[in-house]
Structure formats: C-alpha cells, structure tokens
Amino acid sequence: MCGIVAYIGPRDAYPLLMKGLHRLEYRGYDSAGVCLLNDDLRVFKCKGKVSDLEDFVAGSDVSGNIGMAHTRWATHGEPNTINAHPHLSQNKTLAIIHNGIIENYTVLRSELKNRGYTFTSDTDTEVLVHLIEDIMINEHVSVEEAVRVALNEVIGAYAIVILAKDFPDKIIAARKGSPMVIGVGKDEFFIASDATPIIEYTNNVVYLNDEEIAIIERDHEIQIRTILNQKQTPYIEKLAMSLGEIEKGGFDHFMLKEIYEQPHSIYDSMRGRLHVDQGIVTLGGIRDWEQKILNAKRIIITACGTSWHAGLVGEYLIEDFARIPVEVEYSSEFRYRNPVLGEDDVVIAISQSGETADTLAAIELAKSKGATVLGICNVVGSSIARATHAGIYTHAGPEIGVASTKAFTAQVAVLTLLGLLLAQKKGTISQTEFQKILIELDRIPAKVQQILELSQKIKDIATIYKDVKNSLYLGRGYNFPVALEGALKLKEISYIHAEGYPAAEMKHGPIALIDELMPVVFIATRRGIYEKVITNIEEVKARKGRIIAIVTEGDETVKALADHWIEIPDTLEALIPLLATIPLQLLSYHIAVMLNRNVDQPRNLAKSVTVE
Ligand code: M6R
Numbered sequence: 293m294c295g296i297v298a299y300i301g302p303r304d305a306y307p308l309l310m311k312g313l314h315r316l317e318y319r320g321y322d323s324a325g326v327c328l329l330n331d332d333l334r335v336f337k338c339k340g341k342v343s344d345l346e347d348f349v350a351g352s353d354v355s356g357n358i359g360m361a362h363t364r365w366a367t368h369g370e371p372n373t374i375n376a377h378p379h380l381s382q383n384k385t386l387a388i389i390h391n392g393i394i395e396n397y398t399v400l401r402s403e404l405k406n407r408g409y410t411f412t413s414d415t416d417t418e419v420l421v422h423l424i425e426d427i428m429i430n431e432h433v434s435v436e437e438a439v440r441v442a443l444n445e446v447i448g449a450y451a452i453v454i455l456a457k458d459f460p461d462k463i464i465a466a467r468k469g470s471p472m473v474i475g476v477g478k479d480e481f482f483i484a485s486d487a488t489p490i491i492e493y494t495n496n497v498v499y500l501n502d503e504e505i506a507i508i509e510r511d512h513e514i515q516i517r518t519i520l521n522q523k524q525t526p527y528i529e530k531l532a533m534s535l536g537e538i539e540k541g542g543f544d545h546f547m548l549k550e551i552y553e554q555p556h557s558i559y560d561s562m563r564g565r566l567h568v569d570q571g572i573v574t575l576g577g578i579r580d581w582e583q584k585i586l587n588a589k590r591i592i593i594t595a596c597g598t599s600w601h602a603g604l605v606g607e608y609l610i611e612d613f614a615r616i617p618v619e620v621e622y623s624s625e626f627r628y629r630n631p632v633l634g635e636d637d638v639v640i641a642i643s644q645s646g647e648t649a650d651t652l653a654a655i656e657l658a659k660s661k662g663a664t665v666l667g668i669c670n671v672v673g674s675s676i677a678r679a680t681h682a683g684i685y686t687h688a689g690p691e692i693g694v695a696s697t698k699a700f701t702a703q704v705a706v707l708t709l710l711g712l713l714l715a716q717k718k719g720t721i722s723q724t725e726f727q728k729i730l731i732e733l734d735r736i737p738a739k740v741q742q743i744l745e746l747s748q749k750i751k752d753i754a755t756i757y758k759d760v761k762n763s764l765y766l767g768r769g770y771n772f773p774v775a776l777e778g779a780l781k782l783k784e785i786s787y788i789h790a791e792g793y794p795a796a797e798m799k800h801g802p803i804a805l806i807d808e809l810m811p812v813v814f815i816a817t818r819r820g821i822y823e824k825v826i827t828n829i830e831e832v833k834a835r836k837g838r839i840i841a842i843v844t845e846g847d848e849t850v851k852a853l854a855d856h857w858i859e860i861p862d863t864l865e866a867l868i869p870l871l872a873t874i875p876l877q878l879l880s881y882h883i884a885v886m887l888n889r890n891v892d893q894p895r896n897l898a899k900s901v902t903v904e
Pocket of ligand 1: 596597598599600642643644645646647648651694695696697780784897898899900901
C-alpha cells in the first residue's frame with residue numbers, strides 16, 4: 293500500500309508533491325513525508341495525514357525542483373514519525389521512499405549492523421537504503437548500479453524512488469510487485485503509484501514493469517534497465533483518465549459521489565457490450581478466449597474483499613445461465629493451499645485496483661499450473677490487467693473512496709454479461725429468456741437512479757440505528773453475497789460490528805445473538821426463495837430482533853413484519869444484486885457520517901492492498 297510521488301523538472305516540486313500525495317492518500321494515511329533535493333537532502337516527515345505534514349512543514353524552506361514524497365500504510369514498525377518515509381542512508385547522501393515489503397529484511401539488517409550500520413527506524417525500507425550506500429562505498433559504483441545490485445539481494449515487493457545528494461539532477465526508480473507509473477512531460481518527469489498525481493500535467497506515461505529500474509535525468513530521455521542489467525525501451529502510453537474524474541464534484545465525500553455515479557458506471561460497464569437490438573452480448577477483451585472458456589471443466593474466481601463478493605454473485609450467474617461449474621476462492625487462501633489446477637481450468641481474477649498482492653500471486657500460481665487466467669479489473673494498465681492472459685475492464689472510472697461501491701456494481705454487471713455470453717454460445721438459455729434478461733439489464737441504470745432518490749428515507753433509518761454495536765445482514769440465493777457486501781460496508785466505514793450470513797444459516801448459531809437490541813437487515817426481495825426468507829424474518833421477529841428490510845416495490849407481506857423497509861424496483865432475480873446493494877451502501881454511508889467517521893479513509897485500511 294503506501295503512495296509515492298516524485299518530480300524532476302522546472303516547476304517548484306513541493307506544491308506539486310503535496311497535491312499528488314493528497315490524491316494518493318487513499319493508499320495509506322499513517323504518516324507522510326517529503327524530501328527536497330537542493331544542495332542537500334531536506335527531509336520533513338511526521339505521523340498522521342498529508343495535512344499534518346503540511347502543517348509541520350509550514351514556514352520551512354521547501355524550495356527546489358526535484359523531490360519525492362510518501363504517504364504510509366504501516367507494515368513493519370508502528371505508524372510514528374520515526375518510521376515515516378523518506379529514510380536516509382547512514383552518511384545521509386541517499387534518501388529512499390518505498391511501497392511494498394522487503395521480506396528478507398531481518399537477515400539484511402543484521403548483516404548491515406555487523407558492518408557498522410545504525411538503524412533509526414523499525415522499517416524494512418531503511419535496510420534497503422543502507423544496503424545501497426554500502427554497495428556504492430565498497431564496490432565504487434554509481435548509484436543506479438548500486439540500486440541494481442541491492443535489488444538482486446532483496447526478496448519481496450517494492451516500488452522505490454531514490455534521490456542522491458551528489459546527483460542533484462537524477463532520480464532512480466524501480467518496481468517489483470508494487471505499482472509505478474512515470475509521467476513524461478516536456479522537460480519534466482513525474483513518478484507515482486498511480487496516474488492521479490500526473491494527469492493534470494501530462495497524459496504520456498510509461499508503466500514500469502517488474503524488476504525494472506528507471507534512471508530519470510534532467511534533460512535526458514528515460515533509461516530503463518532490468519535488475520539483470522538488460523536495457524529496455526520505454527513504451528509511452530496515453531492515459532485515458534480525466535482530472536474531473538478524480539475530484540469530488542460537489543459531494544461531501546468521494547464515497548457518496550461514487551455511490552451516485554452508479555447509474556453511469558453500470559451503464560459504462562455495459563456500453564458497447566450489451567446489444568439489446570441485436571440480441572447479443574460482446575466482450576471484445578476475451579473474444580479470442582471464448583472457446584477456451586466454453587470448453588473449461590470449471591471456472592475458478594479469485595479475489596479479495598468486495599471483489600470476492602462480486603465473484604460470489606458471478607458464481608450464481610455463470611452456473612445459473614451457462615451451467616459451467618464455478619468455485620470462488622479468497623486469493624489469500626488459494627495461493628497457499630496447493631489447489632488442483634490444470635489446462636482445462638479458467639481462472640478469473642477480479643480486482644478494482646488491479647494491484648492486490650494476494651490476487652496477483654493467485655494469478656501467477658494459476659498460470660504456472662497451465663490454467664487460462666482472465667482479469668476483471670477497473671484500473672486500466674494495472675498489474676493484474678497486465679499479468680492475465682486477457683480480460684474485461686469494468687470502466688467504472690477511478691474509485692477513490694476506500695470502501696468499494698461503484699466498482700462492485702460494475703464487476704457484477706460485467707459478470708452478468710459474461711454469464712449471458714457463455715450461456716448464449718453454449719445454448720444453455722433460450723433466446724426468449726436471453727432477450728428478456730438483456731432488456732431488463734438495460735433498465736438497471738434507471739432503476740439504480742430511482743433507488744438513489746431514497747437517500748433521505750435511508751438517512752432517517754440510519755439516525756435510529758447509528759449507535760448500535762452489532763448488526764446482522766441476511767439474504768438467500770443471489771442476495772446472500774449482497775448481505776455479505778452490506779455487512780462489510782457497514783463495518784469498514786462505521787466500525788460497527790456487522791456479520792453477513794445466508795439467512796437460513798442463522799439458526800445454526802447467529803440466532804443466539806438476537807435480542808431487542810440487534811438490528812437485522814434482511815434482503816427480502818420478492819423473487820427466488822422469497823417465502824423461505826419470510827420464515828427467517830418470522831424467526832427473528834419471534835426473538836424481538838429489529839428488522840430493516842429491503843423489499844420489492846409493492847410488497848406488503850415483508851413490510852408488515854419489518855420495523856423499517858426500503859422499497860426497491862422489481863427486476864429479475866439474477867439482477868437483484870445490482871439494485872439491492874445500493875440502499876445498503878447508503879445506509880452505511882449515512883451511519884458513518886453521523887458517527888463522524890472518516891468515510892473516505894477509514895482507519896487501518898487502504899484502497900490498494902499491495903502487501904499480502
Ligand atoms: O482492488 P481490489 O478489488 O483487488 O481490492 C480488494 C479489497 O481489498 C477491497 O475490495 C476491500 O475489501 C474494500 N475496502 C471493500 O470496500
């Protein structure tokens with residue numbers, strides 16, 4: 293996690309670095325730091341957020357047009373000022389910022405201690421900067437060569453930037469497993485964890501590949517070498533993102549803006565793919581792989597967090613429509629449990645950021661076993677998008693709020709299209725049924741818009757429940773993943789304990805928790821095994837639980853049982869997750885705001901989990 297940004301060019305580096313750091317703050321906000329290079333390396337850092345750093349730096353000399361900055365999500369060493377980046381080498385001629393984890397840092401640390409190095413922090417990063425200094429001194433090599441040699445000794449993941457006091461016109465950057473993009477302007481270069489700090493200056497970018505080192509010098513072209521010293525030609529790409537997409541646009545929080553963007557983001561994820569008039573679905577990104585998927589013995593979906601919940605919806609959809617067996621795996625478990633995998637398997641990795649370390653490792657494992665690996669990613673050009681054989685972009689636009697909202701519904705929309713495409717090609721669905729689903733899918737954005745208009749009603753419910761300590765979210769069938777997602781949204785931004793369960797499983801344990809203080813959110817829409825869900829609601833009511841129900845418009849049965857209800861438009865059972873998720877996002881949002889939580893940057897979390 294952690295966000296890094298660096299600059300070399302004619303502009304004042306400090307304001308540009310701070311602006312970039314604010315944009316990257318979603319990646320971690322335990323501490324922040326900046327280094328400017330003039331005659332010396334001037335480092336300012338402190339515990340807390342980027343705004344704390346700005347207060348801390350106020351009044352200091354921050355001149356210079358080469359510098360780098362870092363916002364930290366702590367892995368090794370507590371989140372304090374000492375452990376904040378940048379870190380200096382022992383002789384104070386090198387400074388480093390790092391996103392990732394050096395796994396063999398204890399061994400390297402003790403070797404360096406034996407050679408006389410003193411450590412001032414508890415971080416793995418400090419090891420790397422001392423190691424580079426040690427190599428420079430002992431092997432009499434340039435800083436870039438020392439970085440290359442050092443990286444050959446390192447096990448783990450890194451995106452690093454190094455400034456050297458003796459080379460005031462040069463930046464060294466390298467990556468393995470953590471993202472890094474270089475913006476190429478006229479006479480200037482920008483380096484960052486993602487493109488958001490770069491977009492307002494240039495849309496020409498180079499994505500650094502794993503084990504590549506970039507040597508960026510004033511008035512020179514970028515040079516790229518691998519850590520095995522092979523020269524690479526930088527490949528300049530055009531960014532598709534716009535500045536407007538990464539600003540709040542009048543909303544109080546990015547999360548709210550992103551919730552409200554869903555009519556558009558769902559539409560965008562289907563645009564050019566859903567052809568109601570022609571009665572077909574097309575997915576250009578996987579066209580060449582369709583036969584492989586259709587012949588697959590099974591599909592394995594791997595993901596983390598909210599993307600895993602989307603994967604569960606995908607399992608229901610693909611099995612239901614296309615009759616291909618699907619398993620859904622947490623990437624963090626899948627990568628370590630020696631799964632039975634082969635050439636007949638198709639693995640689908642789902643990720644908003646495209647940078648989640650566990651999902652990337654699951655992809656590598658699947659590839660090594662001969663499986664075909666497809667990606668469903670939101671961030672164009674991300675590591676997962678590049679590591680997979682082919683894939684489908686969700687096109688939800690940048691998601692900045694740490695709690696995933698529009699990315700989830702876009703993932704579900706894309707999985708629905710995939711299920712439909714496979715079903716039509718496989719002949720597991722009649723054309724009449726297929727056409728009916730296409731027509732209904734086309735209506736989803738308008739129905740989402742209708743639900744957003746219920747925000748005030750949902751806010752009123754939030755007022756009543758904001759102070760609870762626990763809550764249960766229950767649903768069955770397609771609504772079970774929705775219950776999991778609703779619970780995750782509440783806990784991550786409000787810090788209220790919430791559990792999602794299949795409604796019928798409640799009686800195998802969680803029912804013991806129900807009393808008059810326990811709110812139970814039922815996703816009780818009138819499709820599928822609706823009657824069975826009503827029985828589950830009765831069971832909660834009999835034990836005096838408080839019931840908040842998501843119901844289908846016009847439903848009177850559930851309304852009569854519930855303490856509060858939120859009506860959503862009717863749709864086909866398979867499409868309900870695209871609608872039922874929306875009120876749960878709003879409920880969490882309103883509760884978190886009322887509790888004064890940091891909605892966009894909840895404690896201990898980061899948007900992009902690039903460590904395992
Ligand atoms: O970028 P990814 O979709 O791979 O991220 C996976 C999870 O880290 C992410 O969904 C996380 O659970 C969110 N905070 C949920 O809102």
